[in-house]
Amino acid sequence: MTPSPEPAANGALRVAAIGDLHVGEDHTHPYRDLFAQISSEADVLALCGDLTNFGKTKEAENLAEDLMACTIPVVGVLGNHDYECGQPDEVAKILHQAGMQVLDGEAYEIGGVGFAGAKGFIGGFGRHMLSPFGEGPIKDFVQASVDENLKLESSLRMLRTERTVVVLHYSPVIETVMGEPPEIFAFLGSARLGETIDRFDGVKAVFHGHAHRGSVQGRTARGVPVYNVARPLLARTTEREYTIVEI
Structure with missing residues (x-):
């Protein structure tokens, strides 16, 4: 876990969140102005996945240039x-070099x-959540969901802060889909993601994307606010393309 800078004077942190940027190879600075605007309004920017269209190196490089703003x-x-494109490590490396954790x-x-945070995965909600029963491929599918959930649990266990923000791509609750x-x-x-989040005290907000036609806000069973910040959804239903929450 990387040490933090000094906290703000009033102890509050304004977190801006957006997902599903879908930067393409032929995009030229599509988010430079937006990132500059966000920087003037928030203290931290959280990006919630689907940052590129196909996970291509050029797409990641285009986004990395804009992150410089x-x-x-x-x-x-x-x-x-x-x-x-089967190269998520390369995409992550390019974005990390541009300053994204x-x-x-x-x-x-x-x-x-x-x-x-973690990407998360699919699997369903409530009584309709898929269980590891039957054919091998179904069990492998569910195990992939469990593995992503374990990543989230691991990251939450690393923290000793009184306030925590969770960043995902897939939704942990049915309300926001x-x-x-x-x-x-x-x-x-x-729902496995939501169950894990609710086992940890101090989680103040969860951000995710992916559901372009979902709903903007929901809550976990314990009442933690969950925000769907998929850009296509916010652009269609709110006044701006990102969400800001004070933590």
């Missing part, structure tokens, strides 16, 4: 699109607030 710390996770089971502390076709709910997140 950030004058505040940046934390984030990768999403399923960032894995498409990539959370994949790691933890990071900024201004007295802990940031825990409402609005999507019910047939794909299971492919938008997993």
Whole structure:
């Protein structure tokens, strides 16, 4: 866990969050101005996955150039699109070199607030959550979900801060995927993530993306606020393309 800078004078931290940027190879500085604006309004930027369209090196480099406009710390996770070309480690390396702290089971502390995160995975919610029963491929599928959940648990265990923010790509609750076709709910997140979050005290907010047609806000069973910050959703339903929450 990396040490934090000095906390703000009033102890509060303004966290801006956005996901699903989907930067392409032919994009030229698509988010430079937005990142500069966010830097003037927030203390930390959290990026919630699907940062590139296909996980290509050029796409990551285009985003990395825009991240240079950030004058505040940046934390984030990768999403399923960032894995498409089979080189997520290279994407993460490029973004890390541009100043982003990539959370994949790691933890990071900024201004007295802990940031825990992982990509997460699919699996479903409630009585419809897939269980490891039957054919081998189903068991492998569920194990992939469990493995991502263990990364999140590991990152949360690293923190000793009184306030924690969780950064994901997939949703931990069904409320923020409402609005999507019910047939794909299971492919938008997993209740396992929410159950893990609720085992840890001090979690003040959870940010995720992925559900472009979902809902903006929900809560875990213990009442932790969950924010869907997928850019296509926020651009369509709110006044700006990102969310700011004071922690």
